[in-house]
Amino acid sequence: MPKRNKIIAVYPGSFDPLTNGHLDIIKKASAMFPEIIIAAANNLNKNHCFSLQDRLSMIKEAVKDIKNVKAAAFDGLVADYLARINSFILIRGLRAVSDFEYEFQMALMNRNLNAKIETIFLMPDLDYTFLSSSLVKEIAILGGKTVKFVPPCVEKKLKLLRKR
Amino acid sequence: MPKRNKIIAVYPGSFDPLTNGHLDIIKKASAMFPEIIIAAANNLNKNHCFSLQDRLSMIKEAVKDIKNVKAAAFDGLVADYLARINSFILIRGLRAVSDFEYEFQMALMNRNLNAKIETIFLMPDLDYTFLSSSLVKEIAILGGKTVKFVPPCVEKKLKLLRKR
Amino acid sequence: MPKRNKIIAVYPGSFDPLTNGHLDIIKKASAMFPEIIIAAANNLNKNHCFSLQDRLSMIKEAVKDIKNVKAAAFDGLVADYLARINSFILIRGLRAVSDFEYEFQMALMNRNLNAKIETIFLMPDLDYTFLSSSLVKEIAILGGKTVKFVPPCVEKKLKLLRKR
């Protein structure tokens, strides 16, 4: 197990796209742990709206001012990714009961695949309780304003969805 | 805010197709508010089983005897639609906990997009607790009887699904 | 069934004591229905912290500026009370899944005891999601500040709890 001042916490997800809810979780985590890696999944089986390249560059732009936070992409199982980078802490946000059940199942599975992994759950600020990447995309497609829900660099990309 | 005797309550949904559960909510709402508009979403991103035209004509046929109820179609965000027709009341049915979480998220988002909107939740009669449009379609496709679950005009259309 | 411009909606509860969350529900309901009665239960089997007299006078003070809202006490079943005052609409607030299940059970039972009763559920503003009368009392007893959570007239009474 790494020394406490070398602890790396991983925040994995699709980030398709990153929302202000994700950003809130990242800020909270960055105050707790020495290093945070935001890990964007390169899951070819999922239909992502934005390419891995786009998702990653939006994250990098949004977190550029938070010193101990990096962004990276990963292939395969998140449990294997943590083993490769010598991390044992997985960070996830919890907004509601439905989140909770899915996240619990994933946390149990990840612990089963790699016994060292601990998942810690953080709660976003109330203002982000109702936010999700898919809802934000739906609003953008239906012509609604998303400026309150995502960082400026994501807002620009979302506007392009409308015009498709 | 409109005068209380001019209040319009909107019941939005896909209604793909209308079930007796929806109809029960509509009847309950029509006793409470001066005017009810059943608003069928023209969401091109969703794969509807019935066309907007078909969904709307089934609704109109089913509610033709309830005086203060109208049917309409809408494009874009429901929050914008309510603003356009000067309504601030959104009606939704709640059957179970899973409904509740999704509906809560949507209600919070709608309030965020248009601060005047209030969502009110009604509970269908127990006999409709297990009903949903998707379950009714699945039963029709698998050759089951749907006569107890939908109005007669919907039953006719559902039978055609089997023959596809 | 009463005419729509004579509809009375009842908001029953213990109100031990009234919180800003209750007040938010009352304001939302008062914009929807011609008349609202806040009905404080005189349930001798429950251990209330404040007397019926106190609970009622705090409510009256808090809603004195909302024209179509009255406060009243009731004995026995709420279903019987609604029948006595010729109302068929019960209003309840929903904050979370645990609320939902209890409220659903009560709504089903009330409908069973009096088939005309419809329960409508309203959602308080996000800021009141975590508020409850019992939590407010616990904070007061432990010496915390409750000024953000209750109307001024309730705040005064809560301060006395500390000194007991």
Place this chain on the structure above:
Amino acid sequence: MPKRNKIIAVYPGSFDPLTNGHLDIIKKASAMFPEIIIAAANNLNKNHCFSLQDRLSMIKEAVKDIKNVKAAAFDGLVADYLARINSFILIRGLRAVSDFEYEFQMALMNRNLNAKIETIFLMPDLDYTFLSSSLVKEIAILGGKTVKFVPPCVEKKLKLLRKR
């Protein structure tokens, strides 16, 4: 109603593929009832990963040593299938709250379609709480080990998914 020593309990599902969680439910049920039929749905509307033939042969291989258990395929509604084979007991596993809600809806619908049907819910061992066919497939596709989660005959087939 059949005599108690002739009771047939049906365990229906997609089994796409059978997991050790399913197998655990089957073993528990086989100790309770004279005869168990594992009924694999031939639902052409669902996108199965394995063919009906494959799903059925994996089940047969996995349960070959449990005397009172058989496997069968069925078309159409499960409620009609139970009527055809003179069974009134449906067995389902419950792992979590989200399971529970879906299963409740299905159980109510099945009782409505065939009033004689009773659904009984069994709880798999804790070790299988986080298992599901879809999660197992996802792990296989992402290159993870599934040997702890499925019977050997299923493990062989899952490995082929990786190579696609």
Place this chain on the structure above:
Amino acid sequence: MPKRNKIIAVYPGSFDPLTNGHLDIIKKASAMFPEIIIAAANNLNKNHCFSLQDRLSMIKEAVKDIKNVKAAAFDGLVADYLARINSFILIRGLRAVSDFEYEFQMALMNRNLNAKIETIFLMPDLDYTFLSSSLVKEIAILGGKTVKFVPPCVEKKLKLLRKR
């Protein structure tokens, strides 16, 4: 493990008092298993409304016409009681998500205390979804009618609660 034609299933509870919901579960279970024992807990730590003697005699009266059902009292842990009478099946009713969580915890604990025990969950008819012993007692105390919710022998005893 006992032979299948000698299986005893135990339905434990407080039954303070027995409701029509309990009775519905008992009837469903009696069609599935050779012998059912309704086991009333003699838990001195709980404040029961009716004495063990009263609870037991109400159960016996209510089930006297169902051949394979008996009533009994038990002390201590239900897991130990099942071991003493050579039973491995525990029956519980599930009405809602809140039931589910509590019942899951108890089922896991019972399995831990006695590895042979399997808990099976049955779902009462929809009409009993909102029923509970505590709600029935509350209605009786508040002067409501309970004739639809409990067997006649329980109704008689409940009426006496009012007069206290």
Place this chain on the structure above:
Amino acid sequence: MPKRNKIIAVYPGSFDPLTNGHLDIIKKASAMFPEIIIAAANNLNKNHCFSLQDRLSMIKEAVKDIKNVKAAAFDGLVADYLARINSFILIRGLRAVSDFEYEFQMALMNRNLNAKIETIFLMPDLDYTFLSSSLVKEIAILGGKTVKFVPPCVEKKLKLLRKR
């Protein structure tokens, strides 16, 4: 905000008594943060089974071999306690959905009382999913074995409950 190598995380609770589930959470947290304080509430309004002195000495005995873990008692609000000791991290365990809702309400309230506080949720090992202090006490009172559920020093005290 304190430097990251001086972070103190607080795990508050009644610990009436400490279980192996609590201990599991403590061990997980101690690998993540430089210092952990287990804070036993001296809440005079709750009916504790064990005195504050007893609860605290059981905790101290159980964690004596974990270097960065201390035990302490606190009065009043936990939000105020964290401010006094210059901590901003609250640790809580999550076992099930019902936990989640209560914990969410408390976390939101604590954030409201002290905006700096972040609650992080950890998940105990599956073997402790069904454990709670109250269940352990009930088993002890009913004469069951609790040796698998609590540390040896707690087991000794629990045995005394039986003899009362």
